Amino acid sequence: MSVEQSSDLFRDYPFDHPHYDEMFAAGGAPRRHYDELYERLINHQAGELQYRQQASDLNFLNQGITFTVYGDEQGTERTFPFDLLPRIITHQEWETVEAGLTQRIIALNMFLHDVYHEGLIFRDKVVPYELIATSRHYRREMRGVDVPRRAYVSICGTDLVRVEDGRFCVLEDNLRVPSGVSYMLANRQVAKNVFPRLFANYGVRPIDQYGQALLTTLRSLAPPLDDLSIVLLTPGVFNSAYYEHAFLARQMGIQLVEGRDLVTHDSFVYMRTTSGLKRVDVIYRRIDDDFIDPLAFTNSSTLGVNGLFNAYRAGNVVLANSIGTGIADDKAVYAYVPAIIRYYLGEDAILDNIETFLLEDDLQRAHVLANLDKLVVKAVGESGGYGMLIGPHSTRQQQAEFAEQIQAHPRNYIAQPTLSLSTAPCFIDNRITPRHVDLRPYILFGERVTIVPGGLTRVALKEGSLVVNSSQGGGSKDTWVLYE
Amino acid sequence: MNKTTPSMLSRVAENLYWMARYLERAENSARLLDVYVNRTLEIAPGAALRDARLRRLLRSLDLPDPDRIDSDQLVHSLTFDAAYEGSILFNLSIARDNAHHVREQLSSEMWLQINSLYLDVRRKDKVAVWADEPHEFYMHVKEGAHLFQGITDATMNHNQGWHFIQIGRYMERLISLLTFLRAQVVEHIDGTRTSDQPSEGYFELVALLKSVSAFEAFCKVYNPEMQPSWIAEFLLFNAEFPRSARFCIDTLFGSFGALADSTMRPKSLRVNRLAGRLQSTFSFDEIDEVIRQGVTDYLYGIKHQAIQIHDSLFDAYISYSVEAALG
Numbered sequence: 062m063s064v065e066q067s068s069d070l071f072r073d074y075p076f077d078h079p080h081y082d083e084m085f086a087a088g089g090a091p092r093r094h095y096d097e098l099y100e101r102l103i104n105h106q107a108g109e110l111q112y113r114q115q116a117s118d119l120n121f122l123n124q125g126i127t128f129t130v131y132g133d134e135q136g137t138e139r140t141f142p143f144d145l146l147p148r149i150i151t152h153q154e155w156e157t158v159e160a161g162l163t164q165r166i167i168a169l170n171m172f173l174h175d176v177y178h179e180g181l182i183f184r185d186k187v188v189p190y191e192l193i194a195t196s197r198h199y200r201r202e203m204r205g206v207d208v209p210r211r212a213y214v215s216i217c218g219t220d221l222v223r224v225e226d227g228r229f230c231v232l233e234d235n236l237r238v239p240s241g242v243s244y245m246l247a248n249r250q251v252a253k254n255v256f257p258r259l260f261a262n263y264g265v266r267p268i269d270q271y272g273q274a275l276l277t278t279l280r281s282l283a284p285p286l287d288d289l290s291i292v293l294l295t296p297g298v299f300n301s302a303y304y305e306h307a308f309l310a311r312q313m314g315i316q317l318v319e320g321r322d323l324v325t326h327d328s329f330v331y332m333r334t335t336s337g338l339k340r341v342d343v344i345y346r347r348i349d350d351d352f353i354d355p356l357a358f359t360n361s362s363t364l365g366v367n368g369l370f371n372a373y374r375a376g377n378v379v380l381a382n383s384i385g386t387g388i389a390d391d392k393a394v395y396a397y398v399p400a401i402i403r404y405y406l407g408e409d410a411i412l413d414n415i416e417t418f419l420l421e422d423d424l425q426r427a428h429v430l431a432n433l434d435k436l437v438v439k440a441v442g443e444s445g446g447y448g449m450l451i452g453p454h455s456t457r458q459q460q461a462e463f464a465e466q467i468q469a470h471p472r473n474y475i476a477q478p479t480l481s482l483s484t485a486p487c488f489i490d491n492r493i494t495p496r497h498v499d500l501r502p503y504i505l506f507g508e509r510v511t512i513v514p515g516g517l518t519r520v521a522l523k524e525g526s527l528v529v530n531s532s533q534g535g536g537s538k539d540t541w542v543l544y545e
Numbered sequence: 546m547n548k549t550t551p552s553m554l555s556r557v558a559e560n561l562y563w564m565a566r567y568l569e570r571a572e573n574s575a576r577l578l579d580v581y582v583n584r585t586l587e588i589a590p591g592a593a594l595r596d597a598r599l600r601r602l603l604r605s606l607d608l609p610d611p612d613r614i615d616s617d618q619l620v621h622s623l624t625f626d627a628a629y630e631g632s633i634l635f636n637l638s639i640a641r642d643n644a645h646h647v648r649e650q651l652s653s654e655m656w657l658q659i660n661s662l663y664l665d666v667r668r669k670d671k672v673a674v675w676a677d678e679p680h681e682f683y684m685h686v687k688e689g690a691h692l693f694q695g696i697t698d699a700t701m702n703h704n705q706g707w708h709f710i711q712i713g714r715y716m717e718r719l720i721s722l723l724t725f726l727r728a729q730v731v732e733h734i735d736g737t738r739t740s741d742q743p744s745e746g747y748f749e750l751v752a753l754l755k756s757v758s759a760f761e762a763f764c765k766v767y768n769p770e771m772q773p774s775w776i777a778e779f780l781l782f783n784a785e786f787p788r789s790a791r792f793c794i795d796t797l798f799g800s801f802g803a804l805a806d807s808t809m810r811p812k813s814l815r816v817n818r819l820a821g822r823l824q825s826t827f828s829f830d831e832i833d834e835v836i837r838q839g840v841t842d843y844l845y846g847i848k849h850q851a852i853q854i855h856d857s858l859f860d861a862y863i864s865y866s867v868e869a870a871l872g
Contacts, residue, residue, distance in 0.1 A: 316552075335558050
């Protein structure tokens, strides 16, 4: 069928572009695994989709799936925008992604162990030592500390993008306190309600086991005690991800604690309960390194627990993730990950990196400074889409400011070509229209590596925008990984 | 499924306790202000009289007595000034903040009620409140607090958390009743208070009972020929009126017992013993004897015990020292 004849919903959907579209192959024919969804959509009227959109929005609000808006004294909460149309990934595509992510997390944990112990990778000149020593996230205090199962990173969220030829590439690793998994789970609940029959016909692999898998991972980091006490440490109700913290704690049936609920004594950690002090064995912490222990790190923090680091170093409590993991998601270290995989595992990286220019190198810096209008520049220690220059969408003034910053602190920035992220069809303003998307799968590393199929597909809701972060106008949609 | 009773964080218990106390305090302010404003409408008293009443109102709320009183301004502040400690809005905002911190532990209906009550009062068109019928506004606050109590009882598991809410509510009720009795009733009993206007004695006493929502309940027990000593007896020792000191301590004692059970503490915990002692005081004391020995001292002694109970509650469950807990 030619596209012109199809329903009004797809009117003006562009097919002539260099980037990859998740639903349509070049020329406008739907990809095979999107056939059924496409058939459903062209038989729908906009009104029906609109009705389903409203029902799903209400569903999110009623479930209280919200994030707090900073700086609003009334504590207003907003729902994270949800797009109705699922993003579909084939079994074969997922196999590659899963193998690639597994390989990557194993290598990154080996790298972190090496960095904080012998440093063989520096001796062998695969990664320059200066790169680590100058990283804001390097924690000298972690040198020689033995981490259970060498699981420095137990919970990882890796951002993948699909490039022009349809390959998934790694855009960045989030190895500190990745968030968003609650939206992945909530999106699935809602999508099942919106398209029940379609969902059943498609044969979608389940993800609801995430909470259980996370609990199993956390358990595997501690000795096998019957009454193992595991808690989730949150910065508190004013944190934008508080909903997720409460949600995960409830899913796992563990206590949601704040720093002031925990005390340390003789290098053990206890929580203060009405039944007295209860020993804590494992802490799934959702507080950054900087704030976790005022005695060991930042003094001004009131979020953390005095003496926690001592208890950790003494091996009396497990932290997931460990401390100092941020060095491995430093954007300058990212450039070395393929080499890191080769060094520890003797394998080529299954998932490619995005080409990255390191600005301490004179040649690369010169190239970048001459092409700021075409490249994306990122601050190495930032996440969440902050500290970024998107060349083609920037003003001369912004470019000049970044040029100055780069020359002053070349170690603090990297540059990458402007990516044309893949687009996926979204239901916006009563028609179906493409928006750029990425994919954040969640990887668990304990006794084994567990990745629930799919992850959070984030959507840049503004037309043409490449920024998918929730804090900057992003939304999300459900991700369907098919059995076959 | 794991069905053992999960332990409760001390912080959560503390938030629930203060949430209930501050909500009760807001309701208490609303009742006293309602009666004050109403009395002022009924008969326009002279400025001196009005000021005297207002000072008594401030003492009933345990608030400091200012040098100069601007009646309208003060009533407005006591109602809507979020920065004025003791105002309805101030109390509601603290209650709501405490609820916000433990929202996970509340039923969603409870959160909805306390949050919307707070937002209603905050957004209220003040000019309209004073121009129309302030009584309706104060009723709205009282009903909002009652509704929260009803929702709490009907939608929340009656577990430890529920008991901490009960304890907060009845502790505040007890302490504010004692403060109120000292500020408003003692002088009637002592005879140190000559009525504002000689013929007003009866209305004074009715207003007094209405300030603690006790008029109807009182009339079912005593004949309506008011005696100040009967009022004191009723408010202190009646076992059935839910705002009497006796009722408060009975409820507190019951909840302390339930708490000790669910946290596997001995019943001989200090907080339980103190509450038991106060309960027996209220069971056996007689008003004539209390009056002979001096009501003010008596009330002072009771309040002191109530504060000791609060402290020992915190010592046992909330702010115990690490050393003691591990000892």
